[in-house]
Amino acid sequence: MRIKNHPILEDLKNRKKVYITVDGRKVEAYEGEPIAAAMCAAGIRVHRTTPRHNEPRGIFCNRGRCTDCIMKVDGKPNIRTCVTLVKNGMKVESIRGMGDWSE
Amino acid sequence: MKSKVSNKSNAGIITLGEFKKIPGYPEEDDFSKGPIAVIECDQDIPCNPCEEICKYGAIKVGKPITNLPVLDAEKCRGCLKCITICPGLCIFVVYRDYTDKTSLIYIPYEFSPLPEKNTYVDVLNRRGEKICKGSIRKVIKLAGSNKTFVIGMEIPKKFYNTARHFEF
């Protein structure tokens, strides 16, 4: 959910709306925000499943340190979605297990 | 949150008894003079903007700045400025004898949306418990308040020392 009418912070103005796809689903995003923020706003919380125990994972540190939120972005696996900014048309995919390279 | 774990914790609650030990907590008589600041600060945090902002010199912290603020009730005019500058949001202005039967409590407010004037609200005490009904009488944005609004709520007089927030 996007936060509007914050009592302290002004609304972010003049942000350009872009679209990315997350596992084929079209997701609205704003230029300048990380992939993870756009996903969180769209209610998508599972970013991948782990190789060993097949567990779902999402955002944990949101600082680019824990690497839990990694996904495949435009064919490249293991991209930290919490610090990687969206680009219009970006293709984001969940990683199942180790993730692979494509394209 | 209902829980089997005891919810009787006093965490974050300053009891009236503890307040009275704070230097400069207004005496009963002081409330009859009109609106007066009630500073609910009882920890030695290094902080003194309340002293700086008071142009009547009614709040004294001195040095070191971990001293607790002391209110000089004689000098306080209830101007509300200290409410908005306090980083701990722990200063209130209490106008006990607003009318015969009601008091007006000014509180710092940093939520959205703002209440409208004359809204009927549930009045909360320091534990967040509903204690009575009240009415919003003032919605004030002071110059330099940096997004902290001051809300004046009218409440039954007997709650002037316990009413500290509201819900609507």
Add this chain to the structure above:
Amino acid sequence: MADKRTSIIVCRCEEITDEEVRKAVKEGATSVDAVKRVTRAGMGLCQSKICYLNIAKIIHEETGIPVSKLIPMKHRIPVRPVKIGDLDN
């Protein structure tokens, strides 16, 4: 407290459980580095940023060694994840 903690993950990256770390400690891995070598805990992408304290705590519980004596695992360049391709030159 220790007995109920089995099967809980302590190293998020390599998915190493509390049970596995405890077993390693009991078998003689009494430093963070030793636990890493035996279990792989701390060897993942985050390079023990998150799990270091969890491992130190378990070693402390099992051996009594104070956490203040349990230094983090050995750091090497690169300390942050960097693509091999970027290191070409």
Add this chain to the structure above:
Amino acid sequence: MSDFVIIGAGPAGISAANESARYGVKVTLIDENNLPGGQLFTQTHKFFGSREHRAGVRGFQIGYDLIEEINKLNVDVLLDTIVYGISADMEVKYVTEGSSAKSITAGNILISTGALEKPVVFKGWTKPGVMGAGAAQTMMNVHRVLPGRKVLMVGSGNVGLIVAYQLKQAGADVVGIIEAMPSIGGYKVHASKIRRIGIPILTSCTIKEAKGSPQVSSAVIVGVDKNLREISGTEDEIKCDLVCIAAGLKPFDELCWLLNLEFKYINELGGFVPVHNDDLETSMKNIYIAGDAAGVEEASTAMEEGRLVGVAVAQKLEYLSDRQAEKLKGKINDRLKYLRLGSFGKKRAEGKKKLTSISK
């Protein structure tokens, strides 16, 4: 070659850059984010302190001011840049997003890399919907996205209390704050704000499990005794979609470990901290440390420490005379002293004393 390479552009790093560049030092300021300011931009509350510490001003506003200041000075700022190593001969190795690795030789280095959130381990803590309190704070205050609608906060230090309040400001329902210790860790005034808006704080209570599939839909909390042992039969399942962990911070010092600097374990400062002298120079000559990386304190102390290093480096490079520098340092140290008074600050002051006293 750069006179002074600063790694981490948070409150400490920017302050050091501003303070040294002002006197003519050639500064390179590196940060992994796309904007300098570090965690200042997550801080929507007003800071404590006095006028010189910018009390009453909100953290993000201080962030904008620091950036404005830096833009006026001649500072080389490298953003989106990760420092992945420093060699013993002062070569700082970095990668800027989208380009290949580079390095720069530094006359002096400041490591102002901040802190990491400490984890709390419980069943289900790896599920989506469990995150650090700082993670949630960034999501709502920087990205303006609500990280959860019903939130359980684990930990009642200032971070837990402040973030819970800010979650409420952002529109979330905070179901409660739990604290394993018998009393809260943060300031009473912060806890009072929480209580009067109706958020309960349960002390001697911990989280046992985060439940839900694939993401968190509830949490099991349980009472604990004085030895932090769970009291069986006191379990309760609380509906929530976000569990925030606010269990304290530790210095983020991997570059210091890499350099084999001397460390000391100081509990009050978050754990292992690089030993440093009064100028914040570490056990390795020309390597400085400041802010949370030099022991977890607050943004206001981090800024003062940064300034102190800035002056020390300007002095060393003879942009300032010893007399000028000592005078400036005296003023900064006075301000630092005030921030480390009182029952909260005193502990940190003692920790700092332990740290500096053994290095000389």
